[in-house]
Amino acid sequence: MLIVPSPGLFEVTPRGEVSGPGPEVLGRLAVITRLKLTFIPMPAARAMQTLRQLPPTCMAGVPRLPEREGEFRWAGMMATAAISVYARSDDMRQVSHPEDLRGTTLAVLRESMPLAWARERGLSVYEVNDTVTGLRMLRAGRVDLWLSNDLIAQRAIQSQGGDPPRMLYSSARIDNYIACHHDVDPAVLERLQAGMEQLRRDGALAQFGVK
Numbered sequence: 001m002l003i004v005p006s007p008g009l010f011e012v013t014p015r016g017e018v019s020g021p022g023p024e025v026l027g028r029l030a031v032i033t034r035l036k037l038t039f040i041p042m043p044a045a046r047a048m049q050t051l052r053q054l055p056p057t058c059m060a061g062v063p064r065l066p067e068r069e070g071e072f073r074w075a076g077m078m079a080t081a082a083i084s085v086y087a088r089s090d091d092m093r094q095v096s097h098p099e100d101l102r103g104t105t106l107a108v109l110r111e112s113m114p115l116a117w118a119r120e121r122g123l124s125v126y127e128v129n130d131t132v133t134g135l136r137m138l139r140a141g142r143v144d145l146w147l148s149n150d151l152i153a154q155r156a157i158q159s160q161g162g163d164p165p166r167m168l169y170s171s172a173r174i175d176n177y178i179a180c181h182h183d184v185d186p187a188v189l190e191r192l193q194a195g196m197e198q199l200r201r202d203g204a205l206a207q208f209g210v211k
Contacts, residue, residue: 001026001039001040001057001059001178002040002042002047002050002051002057003022003023003039003040003041003042003047003060004041004042004043004047004061005041005130006022006061006131006152006155007131007159008021008154008155008159009022009061009151009155010022010041012041018039018041021208022060023039025078025199025204025208026039026060029195032195032198032199033195035192043129043130044109044111044129045111047059047111048062051072051180055182055184056181057181058178058179058184060078060178061078062177062179063112063113063174063176063177064175064176064177064179065113065116071182072180072182073179073180073181073184073189074179074180075178075180075189075192075193075196076177076192076196076197076199076200077175077177077196077200077210078176078177078178079175079208079210080151080208080209081149081150081173081176081209082150082170082172082173082174083113083114083148083150083171083172083173084147084149084150084153084167084169085101085106085146085169086138086147086148086165086167086168087144087145087166087168088138088139088166089163089164089166093168094168095169098121098123098169099121100169101121101169102122102123103124104123104124105124105125105126105143105144105145106118106124106126106143106145107125107126107128107133107134107137107138107143107145107147108125108127108128108146108148109127109129109130109131109148110127110128113149113174113176114147114148114149114174115127115147117147117172118147125147126143131148131152131153132159132160134147134148135153135156135160138165139165145168150167150170151209178196180192
């Protein structure tokens with residue numbers, strides 16, 4: 001199971017040990033399905049490339065984009081959140097429509113739904129490998145704004161402390177699924193799908209916005 005390190009959700013130590021609410025839920029999934037899940041953390045772009053190329057893999061928290069629909073097998077929604085734009089706390093600009101973002105540069109995670117959203121609207125972006133880098137670039141004034149899944153953004157803000165950025169705008173929701181390579185055993189996929197549905201019914205995914 002590939003994961004992208006994300007403060008407050010998927011914490012990864014320098015030794016590669018994984019912790020946080022995300023692995024805890026996936027651990028419950030392993031118990032329900034009686035599958036052995038090995039967690040492999042890596043940056044978003046590399047994780048997506050691995051998912052596309054390595055048959056035994058699945059990945060947690062993959063945005064289900066229309067262009068990806070037939071590319072992967074989908075094993076259940078894990079989280080849902082809004083696409084949100086953040087500014088530094090002293091930045092008083094107002095944004096009421098995506099058109100208001102033209103002429104600014106937004107830090108945004110590679111291979112993410114927010115990036116696809118920004119590209120569809122022709123916005124200027126600076127791609128980063130992880131969420132915290134986007135937040136740090138915003139605070140350092142290296143970009144004008146920061147575009148992120150709000151669930152991940154809020155966890156990153158809490159983990160980093162300091163003066164929180166100001167949310168300027170919130171738009172379409174992102175549904176993040178467990179995605180699997182097309183050649184994953186169909187029986188394994190069915191067990192994952194059933195396990196995710198049980199977690200949803202049990203309320204285990206409510207902390208990730210899935211009711």
